[in-house]
Amino acid sequence: MKIRWNPIVKKDLQVTARSMRLSWGLFAYEAVLVMAFLLALAVIQAENDSYYSSGNIYSSLIYLFPVLAVAQVCIVALITPIITASSISGEKERQTFDIMLTTCMSPMAIVFGKVVSAVIRILFFVAAGMPIMALSFVVGGLEWSSLIYFVLTIILLSVLSGSIGIFCSAFCRRSISAVVLSFAFYFVLYILTFVPTILKLLWSDGDTVGEAPLFLLVNPGVFFEEFFMQLMTGESAFGAETGSNFSPGSVGYVTYQLAHGKVWMFLSAACILVLAFWFMIAAAWKVDPMNTASAASKAGKKRKGHGGQGQETT
Amino acid sequence: MLYINNLTKKYGSFTAVDHLSLHIPEGDLFGFVGPNGAGKTTTIRIVCGLLKASGGSVRIGSINAPMGSREMKRLIGYVPDFFGVYDNLKVHEYMDFYGSMYGMRSRDIAKLTDDLLELVNLSDKKEFYVDTLSRGMKQRLCVARALLHNPKLLILDEPSSGLDPRARVEMKELLKNLHSMGKTIVISSHILSELSEMCTSIGIMNHGQLVMAGRIEDIMQQVAGGRRIRIQAASGIETAVRLLMEQAGVVVESVMENEIIITNNGTDEQTSALIGQLIQNQVVLTGFYREAGSLESLFMQLTGGGVQ
DSSP states (O other): OOOOOOHHHHHHHHHHHTOHHHHHHHHHHHHHHHHHHHHHHHHHHHHHTSTTOOSOHHHHGGGHHHHHHHHHHHHHHHHHHHHHTTHHHHHHHHTOHHHHHTSSOOHHHHHHHHHHHHHHHHHHHHHHHHHHHHHHHHTOOOOHHHHHHHHHHHHHHHHHHHHHHHHHHHHOSSHHHHHHHHHHHHHHHHTGGGHHHHHHHHHTTTSOOTTGGGGGGGOHHHHHHHHHHHHHTSSOHHHHHHGGGTTTTTSOHHHHHHHHTTOHHHHHHHHHHHHHHHHHHHHHHHHOTTTOHHHHHHHHHHHTTSTTOSOOOO | OEEEEEEEEEETTEEEEEEEEEEEOTTOEEEEEOOTTSSHHHHHHHHTTSSOOSEEEEEETTBOOOTTOHHHHHHEEEEOSSOOOOTTOBHHHHHHHHHHHTTOOHHHHHHHHHHHHHHTTOGGGTTSBGGGSOHHHHHHHHHHHHHTTOOSEEEEESTTTTOOHHHHHHHHHHHHHHHHTTOEEEEEOSOHHHHHHHOSEEEEEETTEEEEEEEHHHHHHHSGGGGEEEEEEEEOHHHHHHHHHHSTTEEEEEEOSSEEEEEEOSOHHHHHHHHHHHHHTTOEEEEEEEOOOOHHHHHHHHHTTOOO
16 A cells, blocks of 8 residues: 655655755754763763762763753754744745645644654754764663654654644744744743642642642653653652652652653653644644634735735635 | 525624625636625635635535535635745646645646646746746646646636736636636636636626626626717718707717717617618718627726726
């Protein structure tokens, strides 16, 4: 059976591959990774040169992997909304979106194609960062499976970031507004999900956070932290955060069971995926002219403003 | 081919399209005219599935699918008034992209692309980047793109806007060509003379309502311009003027050396009798013909002067 490509994925990749922006983006990405690598190496060397050091630098070089991984995740988290937030609003600005909607592609297929093309573009960056990541393997201590898990994590995070970007792109007319709105959603997911835990901590005079950390299941930052703690130490991040008091008493019973049983990471991944699909479905609903009478009409009216060559909607 | 029944579109209290009913037969080249805000583009966007109607229905041929459904979209080729193109995409890739969006196979698209580019006279631009084409070429490419899935109905919204005179002529010829091939075409345009030259029928909209629709020659007969008569005579102009002024229902508009223009409100029999009377009174007639009414005059008459 021949696999049919989503035409939007093919077109987006074709257009992106020919653009100089991709080359410059990859160059900047590599440069940041190299800088992160050299900086981490310098810090490790400086620590090993100290009086208290055993002088065995090799055992410390294993920490290059998380440093580079965190650097990659941060860059991916920053560039994904920039790539995706302009994908639908950019089509609207370019006045190609109306034609797209008159074809047989469903709004969901359009949105899905846009997310997939964004994830593939992110994978270009991840692939480009592989040679630098591979330097952490030179010193040993890491398995190839770690790298595969890392790539899967990046894919998961880029699906979420991409869906947020597409959602904002569907709701905003201008790409710049979509980027700003995407980062507002980032703020909600990465920062505001901590608020229930902090409030609970204050409420209970620091005794317990109860089940409030369950809000953190959708926090990609916490997911990534848990992933690395499990990968590097085999322990849950909750144990590290709460110190020796990590018990059903310090957190709620459900939180304890999820974190202690290593289920947290998988449940968090599932929650993040569900959230990503919700954003995609909402974006598809928004761009479907049959669902939102205002969307296409506003787009049509707006066309008059562009270039002055259009005609009013009515 | 296209049946629009009681189509209504409201934006709050404002009614953009007011219970519009229209039937466009198969093979027609239908011109949609009306002043700004008349509801033409709104109607077109509803038919193309880009806007949800507040009421009414649209049917194409025997297909009675909901508006905006995949079945309906497959029957329509849409060329918007203004559209953008992608950077870094070649003409044949542009066609391949849209063909794929209709679920066509790349092999079929490639073959059709060659034929359609030939039709729109862009064969030599196949390997060019779309954004390097002129506005006229882009417009023709968009027509080729709209024909890719062999739609039953081709809808063009202001296809000549922003085009230079040469590109307009090329576009007009292309549409005439498509019409001769049996395509049903709906075109909205501001250039009324152009519409009157190529359309087989027209619909005039004003304030969201269809003021008049029908075969172009039938419509022309109904307007005031259709009753203007130009009488040319080698001699006896004074006699002719005197006779004409005595006739009931005849208004002499202007008298020149060898020509008189009148407005005749009488019947065809009365007009025939008038010719006989002029000949009997030794007026040497060299011409007697009814002036064709212009679409502009009709448009001005029906829309109260709101010409665009």
